[in-house]
Amino acid sequence: MRIAVIHSGNAGFFPRYYRALTVAAKTDENEIALFSPNSGRNKRNRLQYQITWGTRLNWFVHSRLHKLTGLEDVFSFWETLALLLKLEKYSPDIIHLNLVNDKIINMPLFTYYVNKRKIPVVWTMHDCRAFTGLCPYFDEIGCDRWKTGCGHCKQCQTWIDGTHIVWKIRKRWHAGIKNLTIVTPSQWLAGFVRDSFFSNHPIKVIYNGVDTTAFSTPSTFDVRAEYGIVDKKKIILGCAINWESRKGLCFFELLADMLPSDYQIVLVGGIDEIRQDCLKRKGIICTGRTSTLDEMVAWYQSASVFCNPTMADNFPTTNIEALAAGTPIVTFRTGGSPEAIDDNTGIVVEQGNIQAFSEAIKKICMNSNQYTSEACRSRSWMFSDANYGEYIKLFYSLI
Numbered sequence: 001m002r003i004a005v006i007h008s009g010n011a012g013f014f015p016r017y018y019r020a021l022t023v024a025a026k027t028d029e030n031e032i033a034l035f036s037p038n039s040g041r042n043k044r045n046r047l048q049y050q051i052t053w054g055t056r057l058n059w060f061v062h063s064r065l066h067k068l069t070g071l072e073d074v075f076s077f078w079e080t081l082a083l084l085l086k087l088e089k090y091s092p093d094i095i096h097l098n099l100v101n102d103k104i105i106n107m108p109l110f111t112y113y114v115n116k117r118k119i120p121v122v123w124t125m126h127d128c129r130a131f132t133g134l135c136p137y138f139d140e141i142g143c144d145r146w147k148t149g150c151g152h153c154k155q156c157q158t159w160i161d162g163t164h165i166v167w168k169i170r171k172r173w174h175a176g177i178k179n180l181t182i183v184t185p186s187q188w189l190a191g192f193v194r195d196s197f198f199s200n201h202p203i204k205v206i207y208n209g210v211d212t213t214a215f216s217t218p219s220t221f222d223v224r225a226e227y228g229i230v231d232k233k234k235i236i237l238g239c240a241i242n243w244e245s246r247k248g249l250c251f252f253e254l255l256a257d258m259l260p261s262d263y264q265i266v267l268v269g270g271i272d273e274i275r276q277d278c279l280k281r282k283g284i285i286c287t288g289r290t291s292t293l294d295e296m297v298a299w300y301q302s303a304s305v306f307c308n309p310t311m312a313d314n315f316p317t318t319n320i321e322a323l324a325a326g327t328p329i330v331t332f333r334t335g336g337s338p339e340a341i342d343d344n345t346g347i348v349v350e351q352g353n354i355q356a357f358s359e360a361i362k363k364i365c366m367n368s369n370q371y372t373s374e375a376c377r378s379r380s381w382m383f384s385d386a387n388y389g390e391y392i393k394l395f396y397s398l399i
Contacts, residue, residue, distance in 0.1 A: 001025075001395060003032040004092035006083075008102035010036065010045040012241055013126075013208070013317050018047055020209060021096075024388040033090055035083060037104045053086050054079030054104075062103035070162020072134075073107040073169055080106040084113050093399045096391070097123040101130055107173040115178050120398040122391070124183045124206075127314055130174055131196035133163030137312035139335065140246055147195060171197040181398060183391070186315040186336025204394065207339075208315055209387035212380050215324035219298035227285055233264040234365050237303035237327070239296075239318045240269040241289070248309030248332070249275070251354055255307075256282035258358040263365070268299055300325030305364050309357060310334050323380035326373030330360045340383065344375040 003025055007014055018034060025032040036042040038052045039059060058079045066072050083105070087095070095114060100107075114121055127136035133150030135143070141154050151164030175197045182201055184190040185208045193203050224231065236259065243249045252265055256279075259265070265284045276286045290296040300306065306322035308331040319329055319340035329346035331337045338348040347360040364371045 001028075001030045001094065001399060002090065002092045003030060003094055003096060003395060004035055004087060004090055005032065005096045005098065006035045006100055006105075007098040008037060008100060008104050009039065010042050010047055010050075014098065015045065015047060016210070016317075017098075017208065020211075020385045020388045021391060022048060023385070024392050027389070028392060030392065033092075035086065037079070051086055051090070053083040059103050066103055067158050068160070070156070070158040070160040070165070071169070072103060072162075072166050073101060073105065073173070076104055076106045077109065079104070080109045084109070087113075092119065094395045095119055095121045096395075097121060099126055101170075107169070111173045111176050115176070118179065120179045120181070120395075121177050122181050122183060122394060122398070123177075124185070125189060125193065126185065128189070128192060131170065131193065131198055133165075133167035133170070137246065137335075140312040174198070175201070179398070181394065183394070184314075186339055188336040188339065189314050206390045206394075207383050207387050208317055208320065209383050209385040210317060210320045210324060210380075212320075212324040212377070212384045214293065215297050215300060215321050216326065216377050216380075217297070219294050219301055221292070221295045221298035223295070223298045223302050227266075227287070229264050229266075229285070233262050234304040235299075235302050236263050236265045236305050236307055236361060237299055237322075238265070238267045238269075238307045238309075239299070239321075242270040243267065243275075246310065246312040248311055251309040251357065252284060252307070253279065253282055254354050255358055255361070256284055258354070259361065263361070266299065266303070268296070296321075297325060300327050303327045304368075305330055305361050307357075307361065308332070308337055309354075310337055311351065313337055315339065320380060320383040323376045323383070326376045328364050328371035328376055330357060330364065332357070340379075342379060344370060344372070345379045346371070 022032055034047055034050045036052055038054045038056050058076055062075045065075050129136045132146040134153055135155050149164055150167040153161055153163040180201045182193055182203045183206050187205055190203050190205050240247045268287045270289055271286050279286055300322050306327045306329045313335040315336035322329055329341050332351040333348050334351050349356045349360050
């Protein structure tokens with residue numbers, strides 16, 4: 001079986017996701033190739049079996065046209081032709097789309113091609129943008145206009161609000177792929193897809209996985225000594241690749257005034273310098289991005305509680321990593337975040353209720369016999385890299 005994976009950029013969670021998918025594919029001696037647009041990011045972070053298409057100029061042109069017109073997914077005509085020529089040469093048995101609504105593909109041209117060639121398509125939706133006129137997430141602003149056609153978008157940042165037209169384009173050409181199966185990494189997102197214009201297509205949930213062994217193996221990195229944290233202090237950990245507003249950074253500032261003095265908040269990930277200064281004045285440790293996996297594992301394993309006050313998310317990988325390290329979780333009832341935990345591995349709090357969030361942290365710290373490392377690691381096995389074998393089974397069933 002020849003698998004063609006298409007994705008916009010080699011950043012964030014995707015490289016790990018693709019590597020695990022590659023291992024699963026190669027276990028059964030299948031061929032796999034990653035088709036990525038020609039960009040500096042994709043050249044710097046080149047992945048195995050990667051094939052690039054188009055020019056580095058394309059995204060900038062498509063992005064500017066989007067800014068001027070409010071439209072998306074209808075430009076990149078010549079670059080999409082270049083992609084289709086490479087697909088034709090590769091001759092895939094199945095095409096696996098990931099994030100493609102990122103100003104890189106002409107979707108009418110792509111849909112026409114796969115329908116004419118009768119190629120099965122699996123589309124893993126890592127957020128909501130495939131069935132909206134713009135938004136990767138809309139629950140933070142409580143919008144449901146995506147059900148009826150978008151328009152008058154509260155999150156629109158283009159000169160012209162073209163979200164209603166883009167929604168129509170996506171309804172026509174995304175849902176117009178004839179042999180299409182949709183995969184979501186959470187039941188939460190699957191529910192939205194069922195309410196969208198994709199409702200007539202098969203929908204399957206395959207949870208993302210991590211290397212649970214890597215996060216459960218004791219780390220050699222002593223984070224307490226490195227950052228001068230005394231042993232008696234309980235580490236309250238938050239992690240994100242980049243701390244954007246939807247990740248809930250503001251709630252840690254509030255928690256710093258609500259938690260006892262023997263609780264040390266530590267934030268791992270990219271935070272701008274101005275915000276770091278404010279957080280440090282609150283006594284919060286900001287480490288920046290970790291340089292090694294061992295250091296990241298050490299933070300998870302040293303923490304008493306992992307906190308995820310996200311306000312918009314699909315199925316955060318950080319939750320799974322924390323569980324694999326044996327650390328219980330407190331999270332808002334946001335997106336698919338609560339799906340990672342059960343009654344013995346964490347507490348789910350209603351979105352935005354910081355008082356309840358603070359009490360949940362203290363409850364876990366005072367009830368370590370209930371929220372055990374063993375229970376967390378056992379729960380994490382549901383979200384191991386073995387899940388990527390489910391993709392291979394799905395691909396076989398479709399061809």
